[in-house]
Structures are given as structure tokens and as C-alpha cells.
Amino acid sequence: MIATYSTQPAKDRLHLISWVIFNYLIGNADAHAKNLALLITSEGISLAPFYDLISTAAYPDLTLDLALKVGGENRPEWIQQRHWGAFAGISGANPRIVWKTIAELSTAITQKSRELLADLNFENDEHDTLEKVCLLVEARASRLSQFGKTREHA
Numbered sequence: 001m002i003a004t005y006s007t008q009p010a011k012d013r014l015h016l017i018s019w020v021i022f023n024y025l026i027g028n029a030d031a032h033a034k035n036l037a038l039l040i041t042s043e044g045i046s047l048a049p050f051y052d053l054i055s056t057a058a059y060p061d062l063t064l065d066l067a068l069k070v071g072g073e074n075r076p077e078w079i080q081q082r083h084w085g086a087f088a089g090i091s092g093a094n095p096r097i098v099w100k101t102i103a104e105l106s107t108a109i110t111q112k113s114r115e116l117l118a119d120l121n122f123e124n125d126e127h128d129t130l131e132k133v134c135l136l137v138e139a140r141a142s143r144l145s146q147f148g149k150t151r152e153h154a
Contacts, residue, residue: 003092007044015047017091017098021105024070024079025144027057027136032067055133076140081147106141113137 006012016036023031030052037048056062066074071086073079084102088095113134122130 001038002047005038005045007046012047013091013093014097014101015050017093017101018105019050020068020070020087021098021102022053022109024066024076025105025109025137025140026053026055026133027064027076027140028054029056029063029066030054055136057136058129058133084144084147102144106144110134110138110141 002012002016003009019031019036022028035050035052038045039048057064064076066076068074070079071083071090073083084098085095088098091098113130117127117130117134
């Protein structure tokens with residue numbers, strides 16, 4: 001749909017790819033397609049700003065399974081390098097762009113989440129929840145970096 005209607009399809013495709021990676025990293029199992037929209041302005045059609053970005057994985061009673069699949073898989077612990085490759089194909093993006101975006105977001109989110117946790121004063125329960133999110137982000141980013149290393153040596 002982006003390729004057909006967007007005034008800037010490459011830019012919007014990259015934003016959509018980043019949205020999927022971000023939601024995977026933070027553990028947002030509630031990232032549905034209904035959370036995506038197109039804006040129609042005098043400048044044309046573009047992907048609307050993202051919203052409803054939350055780590056549902058921080059809440060033990062909620063599912064960890066992603067609402068949208070990555071390369072055909074929605075169980076985060078089952079997502080492998082090949083799923084990200086399939087995701088690149090489905091998105092119409094060059095796999096190098098997807099892996100570059102994965103590397104950049106993994107690094108940035110890991111760093112920023114730790115900075116946020118250290119810089120702000122939280123109540124104990126808030127701190128515990130955010131610590132859990134930081135640990136999840138770090139684990140998923142580490143896993144993705146291992147896929148990237150495997151890909152480089154293949």
C-alpha cells in the first residue's frame with residue numbers, strides 16, 4: 001500500500017521497517033496494523049506518526065506473541081535470521097537496509113533505555129518495570145546482533 005499511495009514510498013517503507021523492529025525490541029505484542037495510518041495532506045500521502053508504543057512484555061499476564069508476524073513468525077523467541085530475511089523480502093526492502101536498521105535501532109534503544117533509567121527518579125515499582133523492559137531490549141538486541149554476525153560470515 002505504501003508503494004502504491006505514498007508520496008515518499010522509500011522513506012515510509014523505512015519508517016515502517018523501523019516500527020516493526022522497534023516493537024520487536026521493546027516487546028510490544030499489541031502492535032497491530034490498525035495502529036498504522038496514512039495521512040493525506042496538501043503535500044501528498046504519507047505514513048502517519050506512530051502511536052501506542054508500549055512494552056506489553058513488561059506485564060506478566062499479557063501474551064508475548066507479536067500481533068504481526070516477522071517473516072511468518074509471531075513468537076519472538078522463535079524469530080530467526082531467516083525470518084528477518086523474509087521480512088525484508090515482504091517489505092520490498094534491500095536486506096542490507098533491514099540489517100543496518102536493526103543494528104542502529106538495537107544500539108540506540110539499548111543505550112537510551114539505560115540512560116532513561118539512570119537519569120530519572122522512579123518509584124520502586126516503576127523502576128522495576130523499566131528495568132525489566134531494559135533487560136528485554138538488551139536480550140533481544142543481543143540476539144539480533146548475533147544474527148547479524150552470522151550473516152556477515154555466511
